[in-house]
Amino acid sequence: MFKQIFLLIKPGIILGNLISVSCGFFLASKGSIDKKLFFYTILGSALIIASGCVLNNYIDQDIDRKMVRTHKRMLAKRSIYENYVIIYGCILGILSICILYIFTNILSLSFALIGYIIYVILYSIYFKRCSVYGTILGGVAGAIPPLIGYCAVINKVNIEAIILFMIFFVWQIPHFYAIAIFRITDYISASIPVLPVKKGISNTKNNILIYVLIFTITDLLLSIMGYTGYIYFIISIIMGIYWIYLNLLGYKHCISYWSKKMFNFSIIIIIVLSLIMSIDYQL
Template sequence: MVVKTLVKMASLKDYILLTKPGIVLLVLITTLTGMYFAQRGMPPVELVFWTLLGTGLASAGSAVLNQYFDRDIDALMERTKSRPLPLGSVAPSHAFWFGVSLLSLSFLIMFFFTNPIATFFTALASFFYISVYTLSLKRKSPLATEIGGVAGAMPPVIGYTAVTGSLSLEPLILFLIMFIWQPPHFWVLAIKYAQDYKVAGIPTMPVVRGIEHTKVRTLLYTAGLLPVSLLPYFYGMAGEIYFLSASLLSLIYLALTLKFVSSKEPKGGFLFFYSILYLALLFTIMVFDMRR
């Protein structure tokens, strides 16, 4: 009985790992930010619950299917070979239907409890991540990172449209911040594991154009993030506290990137960690200092 219980617990843990909980959490934070700006305050609790549940399930389902389709290359890389599918702790067919089920449930929740526009953007984000990024571009072009960023930048748009049922410039500004943030965030990891990607045959920027080129590109994107991060202030979405905080956070990000670029070490563990912290703090402070 104890053995069976442990197997079930291990199995449950493997399925949870497939959903990439850390990424789901970031998706929920940015989705909620979009909802706050649409409502200019806390939206109805019921709507928040269903929107976050639907968006979270879509993110989780997309992550599962991404790992299903990438299970062959994940097995070749040190960073990913211990994931549930390469290890064989979850059967590929089980992972596939698990991902499909999560996505299906997500779309049903969004359709019945939010509105068609929010449902459309949820489906569009999943389509972009699975079909455009994972299946079409990842194994063919280093541009997969930049083009695929459309999917990762969609959560605040989903949150905003779930409340309003329409688009405006505000969610597009939030989209732009996340879109510019994603490539430098990923490239730090891609540089660290460049040999891994080379072995697996994935044409990431460091593999195709070299580490120095990728570092410079990372710096350019991070520098571009500074003025873009201030747009919520200039457009009247957030106040002076946000302006000062965004400026400081972005300058620290830029300084850390400069240090990374000038270093001969390919590892940028702290920079990668800071990029996640940066986005979480930026959106949290934006909500705290939102102009009503």
């Protein structure tokens, strides 16, 4: 039971988002790390992401029952009271707001709340179910965590912060489209209007290529604008070119194998680049 309750917060999603929060924090810090601020930024971010995931589980329970990947979740199996889940999610959210308000600043808290509202209300309740553009809106929500970390340090939005947001936003589109292709049977069963379902796999592959190209260019802006050094620039080029190469393989390889490989590499590239941009000041 405890394990299932723990899984309601979707720990994998929390970990991925905390990597991006840390990336933004370290990029803004430039080596001068406020450990106490970092701890509370991570804690507050983890709690609000956990709250969003718990409430998303509540909202998505009817969808989860129709998907092979999710049909064994507690709410999908009706093995926990819905009211408990709502209270659980709200408590996590309130704790997060208090921590971010007391220990960071209003700007970081504002970004956290904006991402929360987009994900829980706009995306989960409506766009995910009703629009092929749900992925785009989800990408906006997913690109906000690095801004939470960044603004916790410098308490302002500048060109560097905007580029950081663009990098994480553009990255998420091919990442999620690859998932949608790999799990297309589930999305069809649950009647979720993702791009492969509505427009076809061929159209989706073309869109993935466009976004990967945009990501590769956008990613270089940090170095071009002088925010990171040549090590980051070189690694960005190499990994970007390889991601483009993988994308092109999709036009002649097995779709299931290719989409899973694209998904896996999308995780690798964002982790590696997040790490490099976090420590680039030392290179």
